[in-house]
Amino acid sequence: MNLAGRPNLQTLIPAKRVLVLAPHMDDEIIGCGGTIYKYAKNNIPVSVVYTTLSNKDLFNRIPASELNKIRVEEAKRSSKILGIQNSYYLNNDDSSDEQWHYDTSDILSILNSEKPDLVLLPFYSDSHNDHIKTNYLFKNCVLNGFSSNVAAYEVWSPMIMPSIIINITQEMELKLMAIREHKSQLKYLNYDRMCIGLNQYRSVFYPFPGINFAEAFYCDTAESYVNKFDFAKEKVHSI
Numbered sequence: 001m002n003l004a005g006r007p008n009l010q011t012l013i014p015a016k017r018v019l020v021l022a023p024h025m026d027d028e029i030i031g032c033g034g035t036i037y038k039y040a041k042n043n044i045p046v047s048v049v050y051t052t053l054s055n056k057d058l059f060n061r062i063p064a065s066e067l068n069k070i071r072v073e074e075a076k077r078s079s080k081i082l083g084i085q086n087s088y089y090l091n092n093d094d095s096s097d098e099q100w101h102y103d104t105s106d107i108l109s110i111l112n113s114e115k116p117d118l119v120l121l122p123f124y125s126d127s128h129n130d131h132i133k134t135n136y137l138f139k140n141c142v143l144n145g146f147s148s149n150v151a152a153y154e155v156w157s158p159m160i161m162p163s164i165i166i167n168i169t170q171e172m173e174l175k176l177m178a179i180r181e182h183k184s185q186l187k188y189l190n191y192d193r194m195c196i197g198l199n200q201y202r203s204v205f206y207p208f209p210g211i212n213f214a215e216a217f218y219c220d221t222a223e224s225y226v227n228k229f230d231f232a233k234e235k236v237h238s239i
Helices: 027-041 066-081 105-114 129-143 171-180 191-203 222-226 230-235
Strands: 008-009 018-022 046-052 086-092 118-122 149-153 164-168 212-223
Touching: 018 222, 027 046, 027 066, 027 149, 027 164, 027 171, 027 191, 027 212, 046 066, 046 105, 046 129, 066 086, 066 149, 066 171, 086 105, 086 222, 105 129, 105 222, 129 222, 149 222, 171 191, 171 230, 191 212, 212 230
Parallel strands: 008 164, 018 046, 018 118, 046 086, 118 149
Antiparallel strands: 149 212, 164 212
């Protein structure tokens, strides 16, 4: 079987400390929950920064302030399952057309405290505006001196060609346990089925015994990564 041109299959992306940027409280599970758990099992600390309040109800049935409280509690439970050490919450509104204030002081303080050598974040071509805005928030951190390696994950928009594939077959059950803690979201959308479908699809790069589920990443240095996505800016009206 010719494997030329396929993403590299790796056990983990090398790192000593990992920080995940998640626009919403569940994106970290959908995009990289199995990989997060693998890091935790290997005693590599993982922290998460949620860049929105995750307070948008799909059908406007729950007030924003109440939904935020519900989702924080769900995130705490799912983080415990995955072994996430620290969680941080920024105060940008979910799915808002209003401008984010790209003041990096809060997030730079977190980055300087956590000192990650690897940052996971949604890929810059993702179709959700909050995911693109999160990339620009990270770009401002890099322009203000932050440096690390980057592994971009996929949520709503599968990458055309990722660079790394992580086998998460043994971690898939825990990943599904974690996403199922987000009961407020599973009322409306089958996120667990979404995870199964996406991760089965990614395993096809390496259709071997023992590789049934996989997560895909685009890896780069922070400086190189943030210089590649200016075309996405035009998709976000408020930047």
